[in-house]
Amino acid sequence: MGTKAGEGDSIGKKNVLLLYPYYWPHYKAGGPVQSLFNLVGVLNAHASFYLLSLNRDIDGSSSAIPLTLNQWTKGPQNENIYFVDRISPILILKLIREIKPQAILLNGVFNIATTVPGLIIGKWYGLKTIISPRGMLQDWALRRKSLKKAFFLFFLRLFLKKDEKWHATNDEEKKEIMKFFGLKQKVSIASNIPRAISEFRKIAFPDEHGKIKLVFLSLINPNKNLHLIIEEIARSNRMVTLDIYGPIIDKDYWKLCQAILPDETLVKYNGPVPPWEVVDVLRQYHFFVLPTQGENFGHAIFDALASGVPVIISRNTPWKSIEASGSGFYVDIDKPDSLRQVLDGISKLTESTYNQLRLNSTKYAKEYWDGKDYYTEYCFLVDPSLANR
Numbered sequence: 001m002g003t004k005a006g007e008g009d010s011i012g013k014k015n016v017l018l019l020y021p022y023y024w025p026h027y028k029a030g031g032p033v034q035s036l037f038n039l040v041g042v043l044n045a046h047a048s049f050y051l052l053s054l055n056r057d058i059d060g061s062s063s064a065i066p067l068t069l070n071q072w073t074k075g076p077q078n079e080n081i082y083f084v085d086r087i088s089p090i091l092i093l094k095l096i097r098e099i100k101p102q103a104i105l106l107n108g109v110f111n112i113a114t115t116v117p118g119l120i121i122g123k124w125y126g127l128k129t130i131i132s133p134r135g136m137l138q139d140w141a142l143r144r145k146s147l148k149k150a151f152f153l154f155f156l157r158l159f160l161k162k163d164e165k166w167h168a169t170n171d172e173e174k175k176e177i178m179k180f181f182g183l184k185q186k187v188s189i190a191s192n193i194p195r196a197i198s199e200f201r202k203i204a205f206p207d208e209h210g211k212i213k214l215v216f217l218s219l220i221n222p223n224k225n226l227h228l229i230i231e232e233i234a235r236s237n238r239m240v241t242l243d244i245y246g247p248i249i250d251k252d253y254w255k256l257c258q259a260i261l262p263d264e265t266l267v268k269y270n271g272p273v274p275p276w277e278v279v280d281v282l283r284q285y286h287f288f289v290l291p292t293q294g295e296n297f298g299h300a301i302f303d304a305l306a307s308g309v310p311v312i313i314s315r316n317t318p319w320k321s322i323e324a325s326g327s328g329f330y331v332d333i334d335k336p337d338s339l340r341q342v343l344d345g346i347s348k349l350t351e352s353t354y355n356q357l358r359l360n361s362t363k364y365a366k367e368y369w370d371g372k373d374y375y376t377e378y379c380f381l382v383d384p385s386l387a388n389r
Helices: 031-043 089-099 115-124 139-143 146-159 171-181 226-234 251-259 275-282 299-306 336-346 351-370
Strands: 014-019 047-054 072-074 080-084 103-107 128-132 165-168 186-189 212-217 240-245 267-269 287-290 311-314 328-331
Touching (some): 014 089, 031 103, 031 299, 139 146, 165 171, 212 226, 212 275, 212 299, 226 240, 226 336, 287 299, 299 351, 328 336
Parallel strands (some): 047 080, 128 165, 165 186, 212 240, 212 287
16 A cells, blocks of 8 residues: 555654665665665664665566555555656655655665765755665675776766765775775764574484585675586585575576586576575575675675574675684685585584584674664664754
């Protein structure tokens, strides 16, 4: 059912517009969608959230959930969502005038449909407009379509003031913002908000067939280095299997992966997984594996840990204490034998040692979650008293 902007919102709550082309029930754009969904879920008691979303996912697919277009509808967390077939500057102007938000959070640097008009209109109306790069300024992200991104950043620097408001998810991202846009930028650091912790449970290790089951659950593109896992399992005689889940973002890269796929009994592609099914999928496996070139946060990594599934990842993530906490293992993506050594090591684990890894994973995720005060971190966005700061 449609609602008017602001209808049913509590008195005194700040209206916050989150601009990104995709939102629930879409999920194939990866981490940014999950970040926004979790942000709304944790902080909706403190602010009224409004989101604009296309009526289709990043690959053009439609949702199985019927969507009402061109009017405000309520999402699963009581957020306000405006689904459209096309996003235009005129539409964003219309919604901003209707909502009268006290803050606009622009998600991503290179989303021309939302970031550019959001910046221009937000500045025109003197609104608190905050840019959140969502990892798009990391070296690995800039290597893809590097020439176009370099031109875009050049012109963006000409448009932005020296003291724009930014949201960084960690110190590294703050450094990246200042590297590209100058040391006078005003950067608020607030962590990505992950999924809640699952109940711990033990599983047989190896499984009833004597196999160690790995799971890859992420976007399928060159950044994730899926091919490294496939190559290693294809050349291995170990009883290690890999199930692949995730949307195919780069079709040419997926063709390269398909060319080296071994028998389906060893490696199998199972398609994308909706976020609400992720925990149930992950908990079926012994290890989550992601030898990524880089992650701003890595929601899937945290989801695995929170589900009690130890991880095999590269060091190019914010998760710097995996081995020290006994929650998994690191691989060096620049050394071909590194993944092989890790797989050799896990094949020699006892069941009790393995289940201790699962327990450690849940503990590590819980300590991370318990150590956060997200309201304090995001007060720059959701506290009405700070609206003009």
